[in-house]
Amino acid sequence: MSEAILRVEGLRKVFGQAVAVEEVSFSLPRAGALAVVGESGSGKTTVARMIVGLDRPTAGRVTACGRDRSQPARSARERRRRGGEVQIVFQDPYASLDPRQSPAAAVEEVLRLHTRLDRGRRRARVAELADLVGLDERQMAARPARLSGGQRQRVAIARALAAEPRILILDECVAALDVSIQAQVLNVLSEVRERTGVAYLFISHDLAVVRQVTDDVIVMRHGSVVERGPTGQVLDAPEHPYTRLLRASVPGPGWRPTRRITQQAKQAKETR
Amino acid sequence: MSNPFGNRTSDLLDISGLTVALPLGGRHRTVLSDVSLRVGAGEAVGLVGESGSGKSMTARSIVRLLPAGAHTEGSIRLGGADVAALRGPALRDLRRRVPMVFQDPRAHINPVRTIGDFLTEALRAHSRTPRRAGQERAVRMLEEVGVADGRRRLRQYPHELSGGLLQRVMIAAALLTEPHLLLADEPTTALDVTTQAEVMAILDELRRERGLAMLFITHDLELAAAVCDRTAVMYAGRVMEVRASDLLHQHPLHPYTAALTAARPCLDRRAERLVTTAGRPLSAFEAPDGCPFATRCAHVRQRCHDTRPGLRPLAGGQVACVRAEELHQERAVPHE
Numbered sequence: 001m002s003e004a005i006l007r008v009e010g011l012r013k014v015f016g017q018a019v020a021v022e023e024v025s026f027s028l029p030r031a032g033a034l035a036v037v038g039e040s041g042s043g044k045t046t047v048a049r050m051i052v053g054l055d056r057p058t059a060g061r062v063t064a065c066g067r068d069r070s071q072p073a074r075s076a077r078e079r080r081r082r083g084g085e086v087q088i089v090f091q092d093p094y095a096s097l098d099p100r101q102s103p104a105a106a107v108e109e110v111l112r113l114h115t116r117l118d119r120g121r122r123r124a125r126v127a128e129l130a131d132l133v134g135l136d137e138r139q140m141a142a143r144p145a146r147l148s149g150g151q152r153q154r155v156a157i158a159r160a161l162a163a164e165p166r167i168l169i170l171d172e173c174v175a176a177l178d179v180s181i182q183a184q185v186l187n188v189l190s191e192v193r194e195r196t197g198v199a200y201l202f203i204s205h206d207l208a209v210v211r212q213v214t215d216d217v218i219v220m221r222h223g224s225v226v227e228r229g230p231t232g233q234v235l236d237a238p239e240h241p242y243t244r245l246l247r248a249s250v251p252g253p254g255w256r257p258t259r260r261i262t263q264q265a266k267q268a269k270e271t272r
Numbered sequence: 273m274s275n276p277f278g279n280r281t282s283d284l285l286d287i288s289g290l291t292v293a294l295p296l297g298g299r300h301r302t303v304l305s306d307v308s309l310r311v312g313a314g315e316a317v318g319l320v321g322e323s324g325s326g327k328s329m330t331a332r333s334i335v336r337l338l339p340a341g342a343h344t345e346g347s348i349r350l351g352g353a354d355v356a357a358l359r360g361p362a363l364r365d366l367r368r369r370v371p372m373v374f375q376d377p378r379a380h381i382n383p384v385r386t387i388g389d390f391l392t393e394a395l396r397a398h399s400r401t402p403r404r405a406g407q408e409r410a411v412r413m414l415e416e417v418g419v420a421d422g423r424r425r426l427r428q429y430p431h432e433l434s435g436g437l438l439q440r441v442m443i444a445a446a447l448l449t450e451p452h453l454l455l456a457d458e459p460t461t462a463l464d465v466t467t468q469a470e471v472m473a474i475l476d477e478l479r480r481e482r483g484l485a486m487l488f489i490t491h492d493l494e495l496a497a498a499v500c501d502r503t504a505v506m507y508a509g510r511v512m513e514v515r516a517s518d519l520l521h522q523h524p525l526h527p528y529t530a531a532l533t534a535a536r537p538c539l540d541r542r543a544e545r546l547v548t549t550a551g552r553p554l555s556a557f558e559a560p561d562g563c564p565f566a567t568r569c570a571h572v573r574q575r576c577h578d579t580r581p582g583l584r585p586l587a588g589g590q591v592a593c594v595r596a597e598e599l600h601q602e603r604a605v606p607h608e
Contacts, residue, residue: 039464040435148552149323178322178553179491183535183546190545205465212537212546235539249469250539251495253521257472259418 005030005199006051006086006167011060013046013223020046022223024060028167033193033200035210035231037246038220044203047220048169051201052088053079065166084114087160091172093152097144103155104130104140110162129158132195133188150181154188161192171203186212207250211235219243284453284485285311285334289346292329292509294339301557303329305509306346308583311453314483316476318496318517320532321506322553327489330506331455334487335367351452368398371446375458377438381430387441388426394449413444417474436467440474447478454479457489472499493532497521502589505529508564509556515589525591525600528565563593571595 004027013021021043028034036044049055051062053069061070065085073079090096097106104126111122130140133154144152153173160168170189174182186209193200202214210217210231217234219227219242227240238244251257290307293300304326311317319327332338334348336355348355350366358366374380381390391413392406401409411422417440419425430438439459446454456475460468476499479486490496496503497517504514505526513526524530534547551568560567562577569576575594583590587600 039466150552179493179532180322180535180549181552183537183548186537187545187548207465208537208539211539211542232542245466247539249465251469251472251492251498252539253494253497253518255494255498257469257476257498259470259473259477 003030004028005032005065006201007061007063008047008051009061009063011047011050011062012058013043013050013055014058020223021050021057024220024223024225026218026225026228028199028201030166031193031197031199032216033202033214035214035217036201036203036220037205037207037210037217039205039246041222042220043223044220045171046223048088048171048201048203051167052086052169053082080113083165084163085165086167086169087163087165088169088171089153089156089160089173091175093149093156093176096156097152099144102141102143103135103147103158106155107140107159107162110159114163125162129162132161132192133158134184148181150177150185153177153185157185157188157192161196161198165198167199167201169201169203172205174209175204175206182209189213207235207247219246283310283349284313284315284351285309285487286349287330287334287346288349290330290333290348291345292326292333292338293343294329295341296557300343301555303509303556304333305556305559306582307506307509307511309504309511309514311485311487313452314485315502316479316486316488316500318500318503319487319489319506320491320493320496320503322491322532324508324553324555325506326509326556327506328457329509331372331457331487331489334455335370335372336363337372365398368394368449369451370453370455371449371451372455372457373439373442373446373459375461377435377442378430380442381438383430385429386426387428387430387433390430391426391441391445391448394445398449409448410444413448414441416478417441417444417447418470419444436463436471439463439471443471443475443478447482447484451484454484454486455489456486458491459488460495461490461492468495475499493521493529493536505532508554508559510559510564510592511583511590512565512593513589513591514583515587515591519588523587523603525586525589525596526565526593527569527571527595527599531568531570571599 006028009025011021011024024047036047038044046055050057056072057070061068069082073082107126107129108122111117111125117125135151135154139147139151174185177185204210214231217231218225221242227234227243234243235247238247287307287309290304292304293302307330319330321327388407391410395401395406407426410426414422414425419437419440460471463471488496488500500517502514503517503520505512507528512528513520520529524533531549537546549568554564562580566572566576573595581592581594583592586596
């Protein structure tokens with residue numbers, strides 16, 4: 001795909017003896033949304049950290065906006081440029097904001113660093129971003145402690161968008177939110193993508209949320225990609241046994257939880 | 273005390289008009305308001321709600337694990353006995369008969385004691401089971417919850433076990449004391465989906481085998497529907513609706529339940545936009561005087577602000593909404 005905004009090729013990460021990520025390749029088109037699905041230990045967050053530059057790949061290439069970012073940035077300027085290309089929003093909205101900084105100041109700080117807007121324009125842009133994620137003026141002036149989890153997560157998204165990234169990595173960004181707030185944030189994400197053309201790498205374990213937000217999906221297990229394809233297709237007709245297991249583990253109408261690994265234990269009990 | 277909603281005498285747990293206020297920021301604030309809920313012997317009841325809805329506080333009230341300084345009104349009867357009157361050994365006995373499994377097992381297990389110590393402590397303290405016999409029982413119980421190699425596990429420490437394994441150890445510990453009622457507070461929320469399915473299967477199976485009743489607290493309506501006979505939906509410290517789980521999920525009576533169901537994305541199709549409710553979930557002390565959901569409800573009328581609706585019977589369940597009958601009728605007639 002020539003219009004890929006993000007391309008990952010043969011990515012590998014080894015921590016000591018443990019292989020966390022093995023031969024992971026994918027590409028994310030402009031304004032696209034790609035889900036990375038997997039359980040704990042699947043390597044999905046490590047992939048995200050390597051793309052942002054928080055971890056250095058053992059092998060493989062990460063290309064964002066046509067530029068290689070597999071090696072650490074050599075200058076502050078280069079780091080800032082990379083920051084302007086890829087931003088990340090983490091799961092815990094309580095841990096990712098400075099408790100003494102108002103949301104407006106947090107967003108303004110990013111604008112000062114990443115744009116050449118003057119003071120007045122920056123203020124206008126803060127208001128625009130607040131509007132985009134659905135926060136009012138009072139909330140933007142409040143301390144994070146006074147905001148709910150959903151509001152904080154919207155601040156984190158607004159702050160990430162302030163750098164005008166082409167790629168936004170969302171790492172389990174709605175997992176900690178209440179159902180009704182989660183729906184609000186998911187709608188915000190859909191609107192933001194439509195209006196700004198930012199591409200999403202959406203890391204999640206929640207298949208229903210993935211269906212709502214993404215176009216394509218890769219399924220990871222033990223550091224490798226086991227299945228990939230359009231989200232609807234993969235979820236409706238999963239081919240890999242692991243994807244099927246994931247799909248079958250989601251509670252829904254008529255769902256009955258089943259024992260898997262423990263079948264042996266049960267048999268042992270019955271034969272005793 | 274007579275019960276306006278039925279005359280079943282087999283109720284194991286009967287919570288009636290429970291109101292709890294906790295000292296927060298220098299004054300007492302209501303966190304539960306007039307909660308009434310029953311759990312029959314062997315019955316699984318789901319308690320569903322968002323943060324601050326009071327679902328965990330309800331469970332904690334049952335075993336008297338509320339924070340210090342809590343003011344409590346109303347009554348909680350367990351097997352006919354008034355929980356508030358229990359003292360000393362009787363209270364310890366209650367907690368043994370009604371064990372609780374929490375969301376984060378790591379926060380509720382002593383990290384410097386072995387799994388074996390943890391599992392056999394209650395047995396040795398309560399029933400004076402000899403050490404070796406206690407260990408035998410612990411190993412058998414671990415096997416039942418799907419933990420193989422129990423003898424080795426008994427010698428291990430909590431940090432050596434994964435979250436899924438540790439939660440199974442917690443369930444084993446809860447079942448070892450031969451309880452009547454299990455309080456499960458989001459026991460699978462911190463687990464991976466495939467592990468969740470397995471832990472739920474184990475809970476469900478062992479519960480049915482033993483005729484054990486369960487109060488299952490979760491934020492996940494669909495999970496509650498899958499494993500519970502009835503589900504109660506809480507909002508702002510109040511019970512909004514109680515019904516058979518499948519009915520509640522498919523044809524919610526209360527606008528709040530309907531909003532919860534609509535907000536959750538669907539695994540089978542993508543919605544153009546998710547149906548959202550403005551605002552955020554409220555705590556009991558923040559809720560308005562009338563219906564606590566009135567400020568966010570799409571079906572609100574003036575009378576919703578005027579009076580606070582109590583639970584009343586409708587369509588085989590109970591609902592706390594003044595417009596429930598009309599809305600129920602409207603939904604029965606398909607819209608064009």
